[in-house]
Amino acid sequence: MGDITKVLEQCPICQCRQFYLSKDFNQFVGCLIMLIGIILVPFTYCLSLPVFALIDWLLHSKVQTIINCYKCGSEFRGFPKGNLKPFMHHIGLKYDKCR
Numbered sequence: 001m002g003d004i005t006k007v008l009e010q011c012p013i014c015q016c017r018q019f020y021l022s023k024d025f026n027q028f029v030g031c032l033i034m035l036i037g038i039i040l041v042p043f044t045y046c047l048s049l050p051v052f053a054l055i056d057w058l059l060h061s062k063v064q065t066i067i068n069c070y071k072c073g074s075e076f077r078g079f080p081k082g083n084l085k086p087f088m089h090h091i092g093l094k095y096d097k098c099r
């Protein structure tokens with residue numbers, strides 16, 4: 001636990017040096033929440049949509065940001081974000097070829 005504040009420079013599994021940020025959030029749960037909101041529209045006079053959008057947003061804001069390795073997809077928690085960015089499609093494509 002001593003070096004937990006160290007910036008993640010290299011993937012310990014595949015030695016890849018490129019990472020992207022993602023939310024530790026189950027996409028399925030997010031979709032389910034919106035679906036319930038849509039289903040309830042006729043009963044709530046469309047009030048369910050903003051309410052469920054808010055619930056969705058609250059869930060998103062509560063979840064941790066995790067760091068993912070581009071090459072092997074490993075997830076890393078507890079590292080500082082540094083200047084990492086969310087998933088970049090063109091970088092992802094580059095690593096797709098290597099798999």
Ligand SMILES: [Zn+2]
Pocket residue numbers: 011012013014015016069070071072073074
């Ligand atoms: Zn890796």
